[in-house]
Amino acid sequence: MKQVNGLSTRETILHLLKTNGELSAKDLTEQLGLTGMAVRRHLESFESSGWITQRSIKQAMGRPTALYSLTEHAEHYFPKKYNSLTLDLLGELGQESGDEMVNLLFDRRKESMLSKYAPAMENKALADKVAALAQIQNDNGYMVQWEQESEDEFVLKEHNCPIADVANAYGHACNCELQLFRSLLNADVSRTECLAKGDRRCEYRIKKTV
Template sequence: MTQRTVGGPGRGLPGPEELRNNGVVKNGAPSTGIPHEELATGERPTRNRVARSILDHGPSTVAELAERLGLTQAAVRRHLDALAADGVVEARERRVYGTRTRGRPAKVFALTDCGRDAFDQSYDKLAVDALRWIAEREGGGEAVAAFARARIAAQAETYRKAVEAAAPDQRTEALAKALSADGYAATARSAPQPHTGEQLCQHHCPVAHVAEQFPQLCEAETEFFAELLGTHVQRLATIAHGDGVCTTFIPKAPKTSKTSHYSHNASASTAGRNPA
């Protein structure tokens, strides 16, 4: 398989394999197409680190990236300018959930679809064609939903063990770590005021492009989170719908006696949608 380069020569991100091993600089500029000066200064590996940090942590400000990577803000801006020029990142206003504070929302930088593709070369078209075939031959949207639930069930055991082994107040964090191990770059954090609970944030979705056409994938995942955590959960945003992060709100007080009801009704009512 040949490597694909996103953006123009000397500035764009390398293909998926080089991104996944961005701590390694290959020897010899002629074989990689990377100018000698970039190999000497480490510009490309650093630029990859900036993009990777956005993938792992979601849309980020210049200050956040600088602190996270140990760079100056001026250096981060330089790399972001190059990544933006190549269509890998884009600037946008940070979404605010809950009460807005005074002043303009902070500007954050998020990966574009092109930027995400550089990290994860998937078989989106094949998956879409397969799901479309299932829908046409086997019963429409319900057949796709059944497939989505079966797919989640096949992966459920690892997540279930991680959550059940954690203390009740650490279960969202445990789920985030298990999701990260599967490539979702997930984190858990307290929900912004005035809400009481947590937010499960998935900064990467390997099936985002497929879920754009088949939201049943998002809905099945949300149902599973509700069943696993024993409480109604609310999907606030999804990458498939154009948001920078898949965000799920998890109330503080679980309602374990109603797990079954939530898993197929309340959770699915907002799965894959952005009510904001």
């Protein structure tokens, strides 16, 4: 069976589709050395998860053939080096213009995000604002959970940080996130745990302002 660097069958299918663009179930069966039923079972699983899609092409004789390809959702499986590029660019900016310019860049990003998300917070109770913020952060890959501890107190937990490498190198990025939360929620927000400081997650305590 053809595999890529000892990957599992499912991972090998993804790599084959990535490198070939489109493949039929027959193509995959021949390359993997599996039964057609086994390959179709994997393909059905990927389709139901939204990782692959199919299109039919007519044949000169017989039934149409389904060709499978990856969806945009599947691209998240493959490693990206965006953080490395970002760190390189920030490093160059720091050398050219100083750390103050780097911090200004983070400040401008915070203001841009505030303008983008502030409308979703208008005329909402604090609980609804926290729920909206959690959804925003989840959409951005932070794996958020939140809970209400009392009428005016909440906890928001981020179990993942998509910009962890940047945050580890530039603490001002974390400061800007805290300031952003305070502005969006119009509440007293404190960070009690931080991934960039070695904690298991980023945890925020949120209290209604008096």
